[in-house]
Amino acid sequence: LAKTTQPISMDSYEGQEVNITCSHNNIATNDYITWYQQFPSQGPRFIIQGYKTKVTNEVASLFIPADRKSSTLSLPRVSLSDTAVYYCLVAGGKLIFGQGTELSVKP
């Protein structure tokens, strides 16, 4: 089963780009990589998903190297409302979330 490792916390300032890296050394061939955002007292919310290379949507980009043993979530020009916990998830029948990265965006 793939296990993920992320930094526990990160700090940033408004307008900066934030990159959060997740390590998943034991990722399986069929596994996708998905990132979620969670605000206090709410359920996690889907941000972006990818299998390999780069994926971009209206809120984030996801970079996955060829060996797929890690992935990086990139949030462009963060605002105060991006302060949240971000989870990397590697999919399978049993879903294993990492501990999450608590991102704090300051003015």
Added chain:
Amino acid sequence: EAQVTQNPRYLITVTGKKLTVTCSQNMNHEYMSWYRQDPGLGLRQIYYSMNVEVTDKGDVPEGYKVSRKEKRNFPLILESPSPNQTSLYFCASSPNPQGYYNSPLHFGNGTRLTVT
């Protein structure tokens, strides 16, 4: 509105008193699962179900039961709750019947359980 609904949002109970937390989704999803969230431990999967009448253990199934008699409902049952089951619980669903490979999970808003 497409959603996953959990009830109740808050629950305080005493040790040993059986309880059920309900979860219902209106998206016709095949896959449903339960998680608990504790400080410093992130989200841990309790049980999951890939289809009606098909359930399997996640990482932390001890002390919990589930059932999947209908596609839309996936209740979490604590037969004899203990204080170490005090936690924030989330239900989630996904359209992918193979346990979610390329379909995002949709989460409910959580149930905060306190067992005294």
